[in-house]
Amino acid sequence: MRILVAGAGGMLGRDFMIAARERDHEVIGLSHADLDITNPAAVDRAISTHRPDVVVNCAAYTDVDGSESDERSAMRVNDEGAAFVASAAASIGAKVLQPSTDYVFDGSSHRPYVESDVTGAISAYGRTKLAGETSVAAANPRHFIVRASWLFGIAGKNFVETMLRLGEEGPEVLVVADQVGCPTYTRHLAEGIAELLESDEYGIHHMAADGECSWYEFAQEIFDQAGVECRVMAGTTEMLARPAPRPAYSVLDTERLNPIRLPHWRQGLAQYLAEREVVRQEAAA
Numbered sequence: 001m002r003i004l005v006a007g008a009g010g011m012l013g014r015d016f017m018i019a020a021r022e023r024d025h026e027v028i029g030l031s032h033a034d035l036d037i038t039n040p041a042a043v044d045r046a047i048s049t050h051r052p053d054v055v056v057n058c059a060a061y062t063d064v065d066g067s068e069s070d071e072r073s074a075m076r077v078n079d080e081g082a083a084f085v086a087s088a089a090a091s092i093g094a095k096v097l098q099p100s101t102d103y104v105f106d107g108s109s110h111r112p113y114v115e116s117d118v119t120g121a122i123s124a125y126g127r128t129k130l131a132g133e134t135s136v137a138a139a140n141p142r143h144f145i146v147r148a149s150w151l152f153g154i155a156g157k158n159f160v161e162t163m164l165r166l167g168e169e170g171p172e173v174l175v176v177a178d179q180v181g182c183p184t185y186t187r188h189l190a191e192g193i194a195e196l197l198e199s200d201e202y203g204i205h206h207m208a209a210d211g212e213c214s215w216y217e218f219a220q221e222i223f224d225q226a227g228v229e230c231r232v233m234a235g236t237t238e239m240l241a242r243p244a245p246r247p248a249y250s251v252l253d254t255e256r257l258n259p260i261r262l263p264h265w266r267q268g269l270a271q272y273l274a275e276r277e278v279v280r281q282e283a284a285a
């Protein structure tokens with residue numbers, strides 16, 4: 001297939017390009033500098049020039065706290081931009097894949113969320129992603145909406161990098177223990193998405209790493225696997241007061257009959273740390 005990727009410079013975009021090429025697809029990657037998805041004429045031009053079979057929209061406004069004070073900017077990218085991409089894809093008969101997030105849920109559940117569960121975003125970012133889901137579905141009947149969670153990958157700022165930096169700076173870190181989710185390696189998600197695109201299983205899919213943990217447990221595992229001596233102290237959401245509210249529990253599961261399942265988050269972390277080392281050695285050489 002010929003696949004066009006918008007937002008190709010981000011964590012998921014970069015890893016999706018690798019995963020799709022490994023499956024022998026022809027991939028055209030456009031970074032933010034190449035294509036601004038909030039410009040409908042530019043989106044139409046890119047899609048009608050490259051005429052892909054599928055458009056994967058990895059472009060997003062992903063600053064969760066920043067969205068709280070500037071929901072309009074987040075909405076322009078995550079809703080309006082996503083709709084321009086989905087609609088331009090529909091105009092040439094192409095499928096569209098739109099990543100979404102566990103933050104479309106309110107987090108009050110005590111069991112993992114499945115695709116048909118009622119949404120109820122509690123943050124501005126979550127509201128913009130939820131609006132994007134609806135707009136993409138309305139604009140293109142051949143849509144895949146893939147909800148993922150707690151992403152970490154080579155091409156972006158992420159929790160693993162933050163912990164490793166803090167672990168170098170001091171002997172202890174305070175991390176929230178009352179938010180539980182599925183930390184997901186973007187390379188694993190990218191491989192799942194590349195497989196899904198070859199199907200006609202349209203609609204919403206939950207695709208996150210196997211297992212669940214709190215940010216506190218994730219931080220402990222990061223230091224263990226990286227061999228860093230740093231004490232992790234358990235904090236609460238209230239103590240760490242961030243601008244955006246976050247779901248207390250946003251573990252994703254699926255009710256699909258033959259779902260694509262991703263490896264465990266501990267395995268994702270191990271592979272991420274190994275890939276990070278290779279990238280660092282290549283940069284130093």
Ligand SMILES: NC(=O)c1ccc[n+]([C@@H]2O[C@H](COP(=O)([O-])OP(=O)(O)OC[C@H]3O[C@@H](n4cnc5c(N)ncnc54)[C@H](OP(=O)(O)O)[C@@H]3O)[C@@H](O)[C@H]2O)c1
Binds near residue numbers: 038060061157
């Ligand atoms: N990160 C997470 O924890 C997480 C969790 C669940 C779901 N998701 C979803 O997964 C998808 C991929 O996220 P990610 O973690 O890979 O994000 P990311 O690393 O922040 O990448 C997003 C990319 O989109 C680009 N972008 C922003 N505005 C754009 C615009 N108007 N036009 C074109 N490109 C634009 C950014 O470029 P600049 O940096 O130059 O602005 C960046 O390269 C998103 O849909 C996100 O909502 C993320």
